[in-house]
Amino acid sequence: MHKPNRHPSGSEPPVTLFGPDFPFGFDHWLEHPAGLGEIPAEHHGKEVAIVGGGIAGLVAAYELMKLGLKPVVYEASRLGGRLRSQAFEGAEGVVAELGGMRFPVSSTAFYHYVDKLGLQTQPFPNPLTGASGSTVIDLEGQTYYAEHPSDLPAIFQEVAQAWADALEERAHFKGIEQAIRERDTARLKALWNELVPQWDDRTFYDFVATSRSFAKLSFQHREIFGQVGFGTGGWDSDFPNSMLEIFRVVMTHCDDHQHLVVGGAEQVPLGLWRHAPERCAHWPAGTSLSSLHHGATRAGVQRIARTAAGQFGITDTWGHERQYPAVLVTCQSWLLTTQIECEESLFSHKMWMALDRTRYMQSSKTFVMVDRPFWKDKDPDTGRDVMSMTLTDRLTRGTYLFDNGEGKPGVICLSYSWMSDALKMLPYPVEKRVKLALEALKKIYPKVDIASHIIGDPITVSWEADPHFLGAFKGALPGHYRYNQRMYAHFMQQALPAAQRGIFLAGDDVSWTPAWVEGAVQTSLNAVWGIMTHFGGHSPAENPGPGDVFDRLGPIALPD
Template identity: 80%
Template sequence: MTIGPGHEAAQDADRPPVTIFGPDFPFAFDDWITHPAGLGEIPPERHGEEVAVVGAGISGLVAAYELMKLGLKPVLYESSQMGGRLRSARFEGAPAEVVAELGGMRFPVSSTAFYHYVDLLGLETKPFPNPLTPASRSTVIDIEGETHYAESTEALPPLFQEVAAAWADALETVSFTEIQDAIRARDVRTLKKLWDALVPLWDDRTFYDFVATSEAFSKLSFHHREVFGQVGFGTGGWDSDFPNSMLEIFRVVMTNCDDDQRFVVGGVEQVPWGLWNHAPEQLVHWPAGTTLATLHRGGARAGVAAIARAADGSFAVTDAWGHTARYPAVLATCQSWLLTTQIDCEESLFSQKMWTALDRTRYMQSSKTFVMVDRPFWKDKDPETGRDVMSMTLTDRLTRGTYLFDHGDDLPGVICLTYSWMSDALKMLPYPVDQRVRLALGALKKIYPDVDIAQHIIGDPVTVSWEADANFLGAFKGALPGHYRYNQRMYAHFVQGDFPPEQRGIFLAGDDVSWTPAWVEGAVQTSLNAVWGIIRHFGGRTFAENPGPGDVFAELGPIALPD
């Protein structure tokens, strides 16, 4: 595994990096997709056969790209926008690099399978301006009406140092360092032993339970827990996640998802669009120069309205305009709720236990509001204090997180005025974009009374509330206590050897099927799982020197808790 141009990992050079290697399923996806042998092969007599791919987000496009390389013909259906939640909004008339990232915007370097495709497309990345990182220059933490300015963690008051130390100490009680060491070494045996012991202990317990009952935090005040929830560590506050299963939080921190993050210069939607237009160097069956775009004659099909089993055993997929086509296999990468709300999906295609898992998926709300400004004015210095006039801001006010994107002194800047989740996101839901901007500016004025942000705004603001979009119904999954069993069913669904015939041939992928919702690596890894399943469904095989995820799933797969 390598970290390609523009996103060198800030890791200890003497040790292997932490990657999203497990912990539930410690399979080296990055090695599988870069092995010179390739992912496998499809019987020649089946070359050119079609596979329906529902959803042209990153998981759909990764799977379609790899299936095309194997000689199959993926047929993408998309009801909204190519790229899904990798959505980069352009400001009218602005240079190409000046964008608002409405969905995924910060990508940890531990996402090695995702960065394989970033590198393949030759895209540039830069450090994301998270709080208290060099990329943010300076950070302001505003809580309970008191404002703290810092250019490093060490400059914060003791209260914040105590919170950070307590969090680090609490994590050590669940083998944090040992698990990270096993991930670095890709020591499967040790990693599974340590992680599998945590699953039954923490599946039923919340993030808040872990914090409140930890010995490290119990020595401190309630206010310390409150501060941790409001402004947190790393990328910001954590109280929106407090009701979630603690297992979900363990995965995030143990695989460094919340650390060493980067953004894609010019917008992350270049990754899905790039895969749509990229001609692979090694291609089976199709002529050189073939791309997903040329296979589709330029455009994906309309969104899917129905999926059913036809009389001949194939899948009948009907689009929004009533056109029905038949396929030997289907890959559904849409949010799982859409299979019961937007798509008339024949019930017999999944077991009742699988339907329960799909329906019990719980999505988190998310809202962002962006403005473009004439220049990165926040770098101006206050003549009295010598500080930046405005900083990356974490607060308990309704803006919660405010991020500053500097494209150079001679180009417009972008401010994410407010990035909030759950109840904080719902506060924005009823309001149009202009009112959202006014609310955010009003909150920030209390933090920066001498800064007139509005005078710098140019162009029209951009906003999103993912829960209000009928094609998504939420931003990403947030598993509740007791949801491990549901996740295990969805994740393991690509291994279909023991399924009854009526349930074979339809596959699932996407970050809500993965163990790491909200992180693009989960979407990529589950799409690669589905590619393995489709190879097998078509009678194909992987190579002995490069076994795929399904080949080792019985040995390395996530443990199954009793029902």
């Protein structure tokens, strides 16, 4: 398998999404020649229901198939979940990334599958990176053009330095980062477990406002930090979130060194659906998830209940019930009380509290296809790019420019916004959204006629309006650590009552890193281990799985 090195060059080991809550090397487990494990032959061919055909469901289905089980995928909408790449009509390979679009290179378990499928990636055009070429920051009517961070006024450097100082001052940033690089589990757990009780019940804004490094600066510095942020853009939408969630993002470099998947991220889940593994227990060579399903998933799930025989009865949208010895639920947790009639006794009341308290963030994107990447043209008066990757306090918030290569149309994400900024768009059709975005951008680029370059129909999404999602991704609030710990640890079922065993959870909202695909992949691999052991299987001694080391490395449990 070809494995390109996407990590920044340097003599030190790279930072990866190794913990910090559960420092287990999922990438090493995946790539070990001994494999993930084995299931007793008498269980080969047995069916396992997979509720949801997003990346979590399909990674789990793919690995369970390799173990000799028969995954049966139920999908209410379309394969891929929030890895949704919508093609522009008539333009091959030119897509709007409606869900996940930028993937940190620290997501090593996710990139295991990207590379297995032979997909190409390239740096994402984030602000102030080489991939964007140039960046425009527009705040309070003042516009700043930069090709390098040093091109910005001193106040922006002061904000960046204050953020770095605050992380070091209050969160052992360099020590945790180094422990992640070295995969020093003892050091990492000691440092991280000290932060958990300190910061679980405190917000991101609290951290910023009470840090010494920011306290000596003006309110305008905090305002700039909220609007422009660091790494991928503004962070004020996350100010109400638990600070632990933000620590995880920066300590594992989720906010930095990101790539896009050329041709669309949806190729990863669709590729897993079609790919025939090199090595499969039980199934003949050439078997894929698609072939096991005769080319199509089953319909969405209407009901999950325990049957009289102790199996799980899964009833689909059309009223057809099938029984399974195990089931993996990967849909967003709210759907278990809104879209799916899920028998209450399958989870404890404390687990239901956790599932129902999950808080989802809103997100809106609007894309247009343009005749060419005209933003690379130079302004004859200034010599600058006529348009740049743009961060602003206007309605658009973030505007991204995608060059699809020689002779192909370009794509502009006119607006990418979250929470209240996304809700401003919710009532409007796509044409109105484009009009509002163009009006906002006209105030930043008065000489640029973006509309004259638009071809084809625009594409938009508001994830909170989709009944199969009800939001884009989880954003944990202060005090949510206990809920997250219950959901994440649920795959360890040895101590559960028999009536609650056999149903598993996965997805980025179960993970510690919501909104990042690596969390979905890692929780799906936890569930694979859980289902494997549910059938009497085990990981090889030379390649222990996540459940084999969970008692030693698992996340701490705060007292109720």
